[in-house]
Structure formats: structure tokens, C-alpha cells
Amino acid sequence: MSRSEENVRLSVGEAELTVDPGHGCRISSLRIGGAELLRQGERYGCFPMVPWCGRTGNGEFRNGDVLHRLPLNSPPHAIHGTGRDTSWQPASTAAELAEGRVAFYYDLADPWPYRGRVTQTFELTGEALTLGLAVETYGDSFPAQAGWHPWFRRTLDGAAAELSFDAAWQEERGADHLPTGRRVDPLPGPWDDCFGMPDGVDVKLTWPGRLELTVRSRSEWVVVYDEQDEAVCVEPQSGPPNGLNTAPRLVTPIDPLEMTTTWSWTRP
Template structure:
């Protein structure tokens, strides 16, 4: 049964049965989340805002190399593992706006993911964490689908403070190199210097603040834009240049703050 969090300016709807994903976010009466219309996009990953845990993005061939062992993860049509194990199953409610999921095989270290939604004055805070009592590499992230157009007004404008871009090879996966950004449209990971901003001119401005500098931007579809914070770039497990200097972050937060224009 959906869970609804509501205030004067914000209404958030969460579906525990579908990865505890955010299925609707109304800011001052405007729905900002979308469902992808492209039939080539898997419906399991094509709407709302869902958690990616214990890995975010793709892992090449679905093979995780850790400690001298190979672990085979489930793959999608392109032959790679995609977006973790938390978005395709039901989560348990553990309190107002908080949810929990135990994850084990095929991931090598059993653990618990926790997802919490908290209303803000003009938006929403989302927190996702992964705890497996080890220092095993992991990555977590959040995958929102935003509308290009709201119920009125012009198409969204995306403002990005790009520092570097993760280079992709001919297979679409990272090479491990950081390069200067190309022009869009993108399905790429970037290191940003400040919060990305989505502006629907004359209607609403949405600022996305997160604990991570890594963001995947997917703006190729005609009717949606994805702006996804991740603790590490896709396939970082096999690319030392894309890995954190210290321990792998085991949590992420994202705040979505709206402002009427």
C-alpha cells in the first residue's frame, strides 16, 4: 500500500512494494516526476525515483571481481548488471517514511539497506544507506526521472557545474579516464562542482543537493530527464582511477528543493 507524506507545499508518494521508490512528488501542486514513454526502457527502472544499492549504474558483464573471487550478478539485455538489487523487490516499513531491505546472494556480503524520506519546507530529503559490517566496495545512488515539461510552461533547462566527465568506450561503459565534457545529449557520468538545477521557466526551479560530486545525466529521451547522484561512477569497481581515495561511501543523501518562479 502506498505511503503518503504531505505538507502545505509538498506531497510525496512512496510504493514499498516497488523498491520503496518515490512514485510521485508534487511541489506547490506541480508533479515533477515522470514515467518514461520509450518502450525500449524496462518498466522496472522507468519511473519515479528509485534506490540503487548495493551498486549504482552498470557493472561490466555482471561480474564483480573482489578479493581474488568473481561474483556473477544478474544481467539485463545489454549483458551488464544494472542498478543494484533494491529496486525490484518490496521493502519493509520501519517507521514514518523509513524503509528497510535485507540483501544477500548474489551480492557477496549480506547486509541491510535503509531508505528514508523526510519532508522539507519546500521539498524532500532522501537518505539511502548500505550496512554489511564490512569494508567491501559498494556504490549506492538514487535514480529520479523528471518531466521535461510540467503541467504548463516551457521545457526544462538543466544547469550543470561540470568539472570532469567519465569517458565511455564504444561499449558505452567507462574506460576509467576523466575527460573534458562533450556536448549533450548524454547518458554519462560527471563530477560536478556544485548542485545541479532544473528550471521550468516561469513555473518552478528545483535544486538538487547531494553528499556526492558524482552525477549521471540521462537526457536522451524526448519527454524525460534523469539526474542521478551516485557515490561512485558506474563500473568503478574495475577502475582504480574512479574509486574513492579512502573507504567506499556507504550512504548518500539527496535534497530536492523547489522554488516557484
Template sequence: MTDVLENSRVRAVVDPERGARLTSLRIDGHEVLGAASAPGVDPAIADGIFAMVPWAGRVRDGVVVADGVAHQLPQADGPNALHGLGHVRPWRRSGEGTYAVDLGGPWPTQGIATLRYALLDAGVRIELTWDDGTDRPCSIGLHPWFRRRLDTGGELEADLRPTTMVERGADGLPTGELVAARPGPWDDCFTLAADPVLTWSDALHLTLRSSADWWVVYDEPGDTICVEPQTTPPDAFGHPTLHPADGWPHTVWLEITA
């Protein structure tokens, strides 16, 4: 059974059984979330807005090392692990718009992930927290699929203003180097010079704000675009140059406002 949060301008639908993901977000009557139509995309990651926890993005060969011990994560992107454990688990309701799930092995620690959805006057705030009682490395994020075309108005124009870009090697994973942003299309991680803005002319104008320093942008599909706030770049665990300077954040929030 799904849960509905709504006010005069916003209607959000959450499915606790599918990772407590946001399966629908209507703002001023426009559905802004979509689903990947490309063949071969895992349905578990192909729609709505879902939590990436306790890691976000790809992990090379699905291996993380903690206290000298290698832990094998589920391999979902060829040999690599992808997008954590939370998006494929049912979450329990712990309050209005609030959900939680216990996660552990094969991840090295045991913890609780919490998702909180709060409606704004013209949007929604989503907050994801990972609490394993430690300050060990983790990487968390939120993964939205936005439609390129709404029910009316022009095609999506994304104002992203990338600055620093995480270099990817021939295998598609980070090399650990930071480079100047290159032209798209992208399946890449960036810092941005300003909050991302998504505009469908004559229909809707959205601003995305987040606590995250990093954004993954996936704009290769013709019908959707992903703009994903993450606390670290993908595969950061294996690259000291990508480690956060002030410890590993255990909370990330995203606000989507019209």
C-alpha cells in the same frame, strides 16, 4: 498500499512494494516526476525516484570480484548488470518515511539497505544507506526521472555545469579515464561545478543537492531527464582510477528543493 507524506507545499508518494521508490512528488501542485516512454526500457527502472544499491549504474558483464572470487550479478542491460538489487524488491516499513530491505547473494556480502524520506518546507530529502558490516566496495545512488514538461510553464531547462567527465568506450562503459566534459546529449557520469538546477519557466525552479561527488546525467529522451547522484561512477569496481580516495561511501543523500 502506498504511503503519503505531505505538508502545505509538498506531497510525496512512496510504494514499498516497488523498491520503496518515490512514485509521485508534487511541489506547489506540480508533479515533477515522470516515466520513460521509450520502448524497451525495463519498467522496473522507468519511473519515479528509486534506490540503486548495492551497486549503481552498469557493471561490466555483471561480474564483481571479492577476495579473488567472481560473483555473477543479474544481467539486465545486455550482458551488464544494472542499478543493483533493491529497486525490484519489496521493502518493509521501519518508521514514518523509513524503509528497509535485506540484500545479499548474488552480491558478495549480506546487508541491510535503508531509505529515509523527510519532507522539507519546499521539497524532500532522501537518504540511502547500505550496511553490510564491512568496508568492502559498494556503489550506491538515487535515480530520479524528471518531467521535461509540467502541467503548466515552459519546457525544462537544466543548468548542470559539468566539469570532469568519465570517458566511455565504444561499448558504452567507462574506460577508467577522466576527460573534459563534452557537449550532450548525455548518458554519462560527471563531477559538476555547482548544484544542478532544474527550471520550468513560469512554474517551478528546483535545486538538487547531494553528498555524492558524481552525477549521472541521462538527457537523451524527449520527455524526461535523469540527474542521478552516485557515490562512484558506473563500473568503478573494475577501474582503480575511479575508486574513491577515502574508502567506499555507504551513505548518499539527495535534497530536492523549490
């Protein structure tokens, strides 16, 4: 493990992870056997989506009878939460760092209307990376979501990524890019779509002859985005896009929102 003024790096076996807590606590680099898996650039890597995932329709959601409005950072919607635009603070002991684990937190603040804390954890081994997100309230209950938006490189050492997954349904996407509420049989890609996996997210990316990566989560929701030439995104999340309105999950003083995902890999 090494730490710079901006980044924290973990290294276990052939796996090297770099986290940038000052820039949304995103993973800026994940290298396996020297090969970079994530698209590089300040908007890319892998960032947390919290306290909501994907688009919130027209930047509006209700908590009971109270209507809240969020900044329209992807007009006409609010997208991907506030965590990716926030500087996070360290929350790890020296012993945890030595064991390949690191944690960070930030306190919810404007433009999010409720007070609370978000914690993100990273645990690296030679064969897998496990990520965790927890959302707690400082008082009032509120709906929230949590998830990750990784930008996996489309090609790795000349090999193009192949996607494989078996979803129970696809959320029909309307012209406004929000789910219509209708579930349909999964359609062929390219996708910018949410899929349902009741037994848990299980998506495989294979760069033939180079590496096989499996993204798993106990959550049943995943967004797959592969409309760009440079990257493929597999986004496990605690609810569907616009879920603050359509599938609210309340964070209460006795029931925080907790979300995990594990990326495991094998090399030929």
C-alpha cells in the same frame, strides 16, 4: 501523512510525496503545488540504485581475489542494483511519520553475494526533499555503491526543462557504455554520461515560469541522462558507473556506506 496497503504519502505545505515500498521503495509521485514532477509509470518515478549504480561491466566484480557474477539484466551488463526490484519493510516510528519523515529497509540477498542491510530515508519539508541511503554489512566487507535515478518530467505545464551545471570533468564513455577511465572536458548534450563535481553535486533544472529544482549531494558523482523526449534524469551517486571495479568503496562492520541528496525548489 497517510498510508495505504501499498503506498506511504507525506504532505507538507504544497509538497506531496508518495513512496511505494513494495515496488523497489521508489518515489512514485512528487507533486509541488499540484504539479507532478516525476514521469509516471512502473519503471519510472525515482528509484534507489543500490548496492551498485548504473552498469557493472559484464556483470562481474571482484572483492579481493574473489570474482562475483551478477545477472545480466541489461546485457552485456548488470544495471542499477537490486533495491529497485525488492519489497522494502517499514522502519519508522509514529513520531517520525508525523514530522514528515519515513524510512524503509531491505536485507541484501541473492543475487547479491554478501549479507547486509540497506536503509532508505525520506524527509519532506515545504521547500525540499532529503533522501538518504545507508548500506551496512552483517559480517564480511564488500564493495558497494548507492544513488538515485529520478525521472523528472521533460515538460511541466507546457514549459520545457532546462539543465544547468558546472562539472569539473566528464567520464569518457566507451562503445560499451562504460567509462573508459579517461576524464575529458564536459561535452555538449544530449547525455547518458557521468560527471565529476569535486565540491559536491549541484545541478539545476528550470521549467521557465513554473518551477526551479536544485539537486545537491556531498558526493562528487552524477549521471545526467536526457536522451528521451519524456524525461530528464539527474542521478547523484557515490561512485561512477562500473565503480565496483574501478573505484570500489568497501562497506565494513565499522564503516557503512552512507549517501544523501537534497532536492530543493522555488516557484515564481
